[in-house]
Amino acid sequence: ILNVEQSPQSLHVQEGDSTNFTCSFPSSNFYALHWYRWETAKSPEALFVMTLNGDEKKKGRISATLNTKEGYSYLYIKGSQPEDSATYLCAFRYGNNRLAFGKGNQVVVIP
Amino acid sequence: NAGVTQTPKFRILKIGQSMTLQCTQDMNHNYMYWYRQDPGMGLKLIYYSVGAGITDKGEVPNGYNVSRSTTEDFPLRLELAAPSQTSVYFCASGPGNTIYFGEGSWLTVV
Numbered sequence A: 001i002l003n004v005e006q007s008p009q010s011l012h013v014q015e016g017d018s019t020n021f022t023c024s025f026p027s028s029n030f031y032a033l034h035w036y037r038w039e040t041a042k043s044p045e046a047l048f049v050m051t052l053n054g055d056e057k058k059k060g061r062i063s064a065t066l067n068t069k070e071g072y073s074y075l076y077i078k079g080s081q082p083e084d085s086a087t088y089l090c091a092f093r094y095g096n097n098r099l100a101f102g103k104g105n106q107v108v109v110i111p
Numbered sequence B: 001n002a003g004v005t006q007t008p009k010f011r012i013l014k015i016g017q018s019m020t021l022q023c024t025q026d027m028n029h030n031y032m033y034w035y036r037q038d039p040g041m042g043l044k045l046i047y048y049s050v051g052a053g054i055t056d057k058g059e060v061p062n063g064y065n066v067s068r069s070t071t072e073d074f075p076l077r078l079e080l081a082a083p084s085q086t087s088v089y090f091c092a093s094g095p096g097n098t099i100y101f102g103e104g105s106w107l108t109v110v
Helices: none
Strands: A005-007 A009-013 A019-024 A030-039 A045-052 A056-058 A062-067 A072-077 A086-094 A097-102 A107-110 B004-007 B010-013 B019-026 B032-039 B044-051 B055-059 B064-066 B076-078 B086-095 B106-110
Touching: A005 A086, A009 A019, A019 A107, A045 A056, A045 A062, A056 B019, A072 A086, A072 A097, A097 B032, A097 B044, A097 B064, B019 B032, B019 B086, B019 B106, B044 B064
Parallel strands: A009 A107, B010 B106
Antiparallel strands: A005 A019, A019 A072, A030 A045, A030 A086, A056 A062, A062 A072, A086 A097, A086 A107, B004 B019, B019 B076, B032 B044, B032 B086, B044 B055, B064 B076, B086 B106
16 A cells, blocks of 8 residues: 655645645656545646656645655645645556545645 | 536435446546545545446445456456445546546436
């Protein structure tokens, strides 16, 4: 069983503040690291697919970095807005294009 | 754009009943997956398929069956439903470098 850990599990952020959270994954047999944004009652929405050590991706106020050698990725939200409230899922891609998911980082942005 | 469509969205089953969750995708993806999401847990892979006629077990396959007779369809069958199968089920598909999810099916077994 592949161990994908996300921390913290939940956090409350004041509107306008920036925040970040961590995903750790196995550092061997690395294919790719995926980040999804998931709002309740909707389908998880792909944010980033990261494949190379040192990768940095950005989408609006959300960005992510990747360190495959030590097995971690950071997701940053700059200037949090209420619409950023969601669960952010990290997933490690392994054989046959399967994804092993962490439990998610639940973010609540307080207006 | 339909993407990945799964039905039904909500269902209540009695213990011992059987049902099929339907999933279809219109993106011609080879890879298809069924995941379940339990409270406080990450998405767990039930079954997956790398193409029509090919299926394989994921992490939590017990109590489920799948088939993949066409590229588009990947139904998930629950035989003899148990309370432990109360969960949110997600079907997904992908071309190999990413995965797209359906909107989920909420299943309660009572």
